[in-house]
Amino acid sequence: MHEDRFRGYLTDFGRPRIDPDLTKRELGVLSYLSRGLTPHQVADALGIGYETVRSHSKRAQFKLAAKNAAHACCQAIRLGLIR
16 A cells, blocks of 8 residues: 555654754755745855755755745744754
8 A cells, every 4th residue: 555655754644754853054055045045145155066055955845844945944943943
């Protein structure tokens, strides 16, 4: 059955589990994004590449069960991970 594939990823209520074990870099990227910076601006601010910013953002989105970067920022703020 398909439910076995998702065991561990969903709560008892069918919502995705949130694993807030984000790296410092993932938190940094979300913090900058939450302040309205574009991924290119975040890359310049952190001295990393644009694709690296996208990678950190995507991993954070997965860990926070977010639909997009804005949702990940909201989740991180709600959980007290960033301000």
